[in-house]
Amino acid sequence: MAFSSVFRRGNVKELISNVSVYTSAESSGGMSLLFKRWATKKTAGSTKNGRDSNPKYLGVKKFGGEKVEPGNIIVRQRGTRFHPGNYVGMGKDHTLFCLKEGHVRFERNKLTGRKWVHVDPVAGHVLHPVYASDSTTTAEMEPL
Numbered sequence: 001m002a003f004s005s006v007f008r009r010g011n012v013k014e015l016i017s018n019v020s021v022y023t024s025a026e027s028s029g030g031m032s033l034l035f036k037r038w039a040t041k042k043t044a045g046s047t048k049n050g051r052d053s054n055p056k057y058l059g060v061k062k063f064g065g066e067k068v069e070p071g072n073i074i075v076r077q078r079g080t081r082f083h084p085g086n087y088v089g090m091g092k093d094h095t096l097f098c099l100k101e102g103h104v105r106f107e108r109n110k111l112t113g114r115k116w117v118h119v120d121p122v123a124g125h126v127l128h129p130v131y132a133s134d135s136t137t138t139a140e141m142e143p144l
Contacts (some may be wrong), residue, residue: 064106068098074117082106085118 056072062074075096084090087100102121
């Protein structure tokens with residue numbers, strides 16, 4: 001019979017023990033159904049992930065009407081979403097902070113849409129003349 005040469009009888013133990021580590025589809029006249037291969041690398045996802053940056057805690061820290069003292073941080077931001085107004089300073093990372101004791105006030109320009117943060121000083125403080133000569137008038141500004 002022609003089938004006896006292709007399909008020869010053998011036991012399971014012989015199939016398992018005589019298979020080489022790297023076997024192909026054919027081996028010694030018969031077909032081997034077992035393929036053994038060990039991984040040489042980790043999977044790609046396990047080494048490329050696993051890093052994260054710390055949170056930056058950005059946003060408005062003192063809201064409109066809140067009392068602030070000199071040095072208090074009003075807004076932490078990336079870029080100038082809010083611009084410094086009266087008695088408000090800006091740090092090198094665009095953080096807005098208070099320069100005089102008073103209350104926070106947010107304003108938005110109707111024409112340009114630019115948002116300003118001001119500190120209205122408590123009674124006894126007079127607005128410095130440099131700050132008093134703003135190019136924007138009160139008619140163009142609306143409270144937020």
